[in-house]
Each structure stands twice: as structure tokens, then as C-alpha cells.
Amino acid sequence: MNKKEEHLGQINVANDVIADLAGHVALESYGIAGMASPSAKVEVAQILTRDKLKKGVNVKVLNDKVEIDLYIIIEHGTNLSEVARNLVERVKYEVEKYVELEVDNVEIHIQRVKTRK
Numbered sequence: 001m002n003k004k005e006e007h008l009g010q011i012n013v014a015n016d017v018i019a020d021l022a023g024h025v026a027l028e029s030y031g032i033a034g035m036a037s038p039s040a041k042v043e044v045a046q047i048l049t050r051d052k053l054k055k056g057v058n059v060k061v062l063n064d065k066v067e068i069d070l071y072i073i074i075e076h077g078t079n080l081s082e083v084a085r086n087l088v089e090r091v092k093y094e095v096e097k098y099v100e101l102e103v104d105n106v107e108i109h110i111q112r113v114k115t116r117k
Contacts, residue, residue, distance in 0.1 A: 013099050015061065019054035022068050025094045026057075031083035033073045036111035065104035066095060072108060076115040084108040 026032050035056030058069040068091060074083055092103040 013101070015059040016054055018059045018061075018066060018068070018095060018099055019057040021095060021098060022057050022059070022070060022091050023054055025091050026070055026072060026087060029083070029087050029090055031075050031078035032087065033075045033114035036071045036073050038069065038071045038109065038111075061101065062104075065102050066099070067105045067107075068095070068103065069107045069109060071111050073112045073114050074110050076113050080110060080113075084110070 023035055026035060037055050038058060056071045058071075060067045070087065070091065072087070074080060087108060088106040091106050095101070095103050
């Protein structure tokens with residue numbers, strides 16, 4: 001749980017809230033087919049449902065700086081590095097905007113490439 005000091009009190013933001021925000025930002029990003037569990041083997045990585053998005057995100061907060069790991073499934077035919085770079089920028093921007101904590105690092109873990117049938 002993160003704390004933000006205010007002159008009238010204190011705001012606590014749970015890591016799960018940051019994980020949900022980051023997961024939703026990822027799903028709205030170009031080239032992202034879904035989120036995957038970090039413990040899933042690459043060959044069997046399954047797309048997580050919207051209510052389980054935070055299972056595809058690990059959040060750590062140290063000294064009021066946020067570190068985020070995203071485990072994603074990417075669409076076939078997209079530029080992997082460009083999609084990952086855009087995702088890092090979007091997640092960093094949105095978390096800093098809504099949570100008002102500095103995002104120190106966003107790591108992208110591509111668990112699978114989703115091919116069209």
C-alpha cells in the first residue's frame with residue numbers, strides 16, 4: 001500500500017489498484033491481445049479475463065517509486081518492440097497521472113504471440 005501525504009490527511013493506494021489501472025491501460029493499447037499470468041509457461045499462456053487482469057501485473061512500491069511488470073499476449077503481425085515501447089509510455093503516463101506517484105520502471109514480458117486462425 002502506498003501513501004501520499006496531504007495537508008488534510010493521507011491517501012493510501014493499494015498495489016492492486018495500480019495493477020488494475022496498468023492492466024486496463026495495457027488492454028486498451030494497440031497490439032495487445034490480452035494479459036497473461038507471470039507463472040504461465042510461454043507455450044500455454046492463456047488470456048486472462050478482465051476481472052483477473054491484475055494477475056498479469058506485478059507492482060512494487062519502494063520509496064514512493066513504482067515498479068511495474070506487465071505479462072502480455074501480443075497480436076501477431078505487430079512490431080514487438082514498438083508495441084512494448086508504446087505500452088511502457090502509456091502505463092507510466094496513466095499511473096503517474098492518476099496515482100501521483102513516480103513510475104521508476106515498467107518491464108514488459110511477452111508471454112505469447114496470438115495468431116489469427
